[in-house]
Amino acid sequence: MARYLLLICSMLLSSLSFATEIYRSTDQYGNTVFSDKAPKNSTPVKLPPTNTTPATDVSNRPNHRPTSINVSPDNRITIQSPNNGAIIANGLIATTVSTSTQNPLDPSQRIVFSLDNDTLTRSSSTQYTIPRLSRGPHRIGASIIDEHGRQISKDAVDIMVYLPGN
Structure with missing residues (x-):
């Protein structure tokens, strides 16, 4: 004791x-x-004096349902960068494709990024980084698809890529 x-x-x-x-x-x-x-x-x-307010008891909190996001089935996607007609001086450096959507994506929707009509990725992210681009003209596309693979909206830009020494 x-x-x-x-x-x-x-x-x-x-x-x-x-x-x-x-x-x-x-x-x-x-x-x-x-x-x-x-x-x-x-x-x-x-x-200032130290805060000595006791913590709230979370067991007494009422159950809140998450608020739903109003999602339009006719959502639109736009490629923000690179711009249409952009010249990429060095295709050996990664190029980030940035998009924006008119409304938030529904949880069942995905953004499909493509290069020259070949799918690069499907995700809920509005950005994708292409690690390397070959020399010459390319078409970068982005589209919103639903859970059944139906295309809701699409945008595309044409770019020209150069390599060092060209």
Whole structure:
């Protein structure tokens, strides 16, 4: 029992040592310095009281249903970059295709990115990075498809790719 009492007393005393004053001063280079020791020309810093509000009990919260997003079946997709007619100076550097949609995607919808009518990926992301492009003209496409693979909207841009030394 004496051990527990000694332990509790030492914990209380150590917690009181942390309640020291904080001082602000400026060093010879103009930097603001904070310290627990008061150097010359320092001022004490007033700290706001510690928040001691008890946590809320989450077991008493009412059940909330997630709000549904209004999704239009005629959603439109637009390729934001690269622009139509863009020239990619170095096809060895990755090219990011960025799209935007008129409305949020329905969970059952996907965006299909394509290069020269070959599918690159299907995802819910509005961006895709093409790691490398060969020299010459290319068509980049993006379309929204539903869970049955039906195309809802499509956009495409034509680009020209060069390689270093061409």
